[in-house]
Amino acid sequence: MLVVAEREHLPVPQAKAGVPEAWDTLFRRYQLPLYVYVFELVHDEQASLDLVQETFIAAVRHIGSLRDDAKFGSWLFGIAHQKCIQRWRKQDREDMLRAEISDEAVRSADSPDELLLRREQEDEFMQSLNQLSLPQRSVLLLHYVEEFSLEDIADITETPVGTVKSRLHYAKTALRKLMEEKYENPA
Amino acid sequence: MKTPREILLDRHRAAEPKLEAIRREVVAAEFHGPGRVSSVSPSESLKTPETGKMPVLLLIWREVIWPCRRIWTGLAAVWLLILAVNLSMRDPVSNITGKPVRSGAVMISWQTQQRWMSELLTERPMPPEADRPRNVVPGPRTESSAPTAV
Numbered sequence: 001m002l003v004v005a006e007r008e009h010l011p012v013p014q015a016k017a018g019v020p021e022a023w024d025t026l027f028r029r030y031q032l033p034l035y036v037y038v039f040e041l042v043h044d045e046q047a048s049l050d051l052v053q054e055t056f057i058a059a060v061r062h063i064g065s066l067r068d069d070a071k072f073g074s075w076l077f078g079i080a081h082q083k084c085i086q087r088w089r090k091q092d093r094e095d096m097l098r099a100e101i102s103d104e105a106v107r108s109a110d111s112p113d114e115l116l117l118r119r120e121q122e123d124e125f126m127q128s129l130n131q132l133s134l135p136q137r138s139v140l141l142l143h144y145v146e147e148f149s150l151e152d153i154a155d156i157t158e159t160p161v162g163t164v165k166s167r168l169h170y171a172k173t174a175l176r177k178l179m180e181e182k183y184e185n186p187a
Numbered sequence: 188m189k190t191p192r193e194i195l196l197d198r199h200r201a202a203e204p205k206l207e208a209i210r211r212e213v214v215a216a217e218f219h220g221p222g223r224v225s226s227v228s229p230s231e232s233l234k235t236p237e238t239g240k241m242p243v244l245l246l247i248w249r250e251v252i253w254p255c256r257r258i259w260t261g262l263a264a265v266w267l268l269i270l271a272v273n274l275s276m277r278d279p280v281s282n283i284t285g286k287p288v289r290s291g292a293v294m295i296s297w298q299t300q301q302r303w304m305s306e307l308l309t310e311r312p313m314p315p316e317a318d319r320p321r322n323v324v325p326g327p328r329t330e331s332s333a334p335t336a337v
Contacts, residue, residue: 020218024210031206036195039202049205056213064250122194144191 012069027056030073033145034080040141041084041134051087055080074152077142081156088134121179128178136171139164 010029014022034055039048058079066075129137135157142153150168154161189197252259 018218020214023218024214027210027213031210032196032199032203035202035206036199039199040195045202049202049209052206053209053213056210057217060213060217061249122189125191125194126198141195145195147192 010069010072012066012072016063016066016069023060026059026072026076030076034076036145037077037138037141038080038084040129041138042087043130047087051080051083054083058083071152071155073146074148074156077146077148078156078158081138081158124179124182125175128175128182131178132171132174135159136167136174139167140171140175143168 008029011019011022011025015026031052035048035052038051038055039045042048042051055076059076062079066072129140132140138157139153142148142156148156150161150164153159153168154164157164159167
């Protein structure tokens, strides 16, 4: 079963009403996870900062489109995801997002905390993560960084839940395999 | 031992000062900058949760006009074109009388129509006798010969 982040009391209604302090609180809460997600997809610091800024601006201007206040986090990540896609499209790398993986249910015991890593494994984890395909990395980051549910990840990436399940499963399997290889055959 | 989340967040802690600056910049630009949303107190915001204190005209400008500015510009151009065509096709006005100058063909057509109208109005046949309304003055109700039921 996926561990979904506990519902926080975020000042989304006040943000909708245009209270700057509410926006400040919301952005403070999400700025680092959002940056991590974007950076691990684009691997460019300046581009990631630009994308986070664009995401914040778009969020302020289009908050009216958010129907469920409890979904603010996934809505914000959805904007960032779309910004990343727009960037990839500009770079003619759209095909990287279209890797289709066969559908298979994710194992129920796979929670974000299941994988615990020692300090010496951290580099291997990051290297292995970066070897995954973009769709797999995207799903895995959303799962690890914000512990979004499968439905939320499906909303963010505009992908069917079944595809998200299979991507997450294969991403975890591939990550484990890559890490085991690195652990067994250190460079 | 760390979770992947902790590893990922720790790896990028160095970017936090830049993110703080971005956050402040966005909030300042969007809420305190020129032409942007003005600051609203939380108590006021509860009264109007959707729009806050944002002026209606500004809201319309931001939500309706600005996003579709090209379409609105196109529509305005079309209307201007229609107006220009309409003005150019108007009858020219005589400089002396101030009345519109009509061409000969138009005048003849107008006179013909006037003649037909006058013929229709003057030669209208009177309705037949049977159809005319009768001027019958009703008598008093007491003199009515109709029997009354007991």
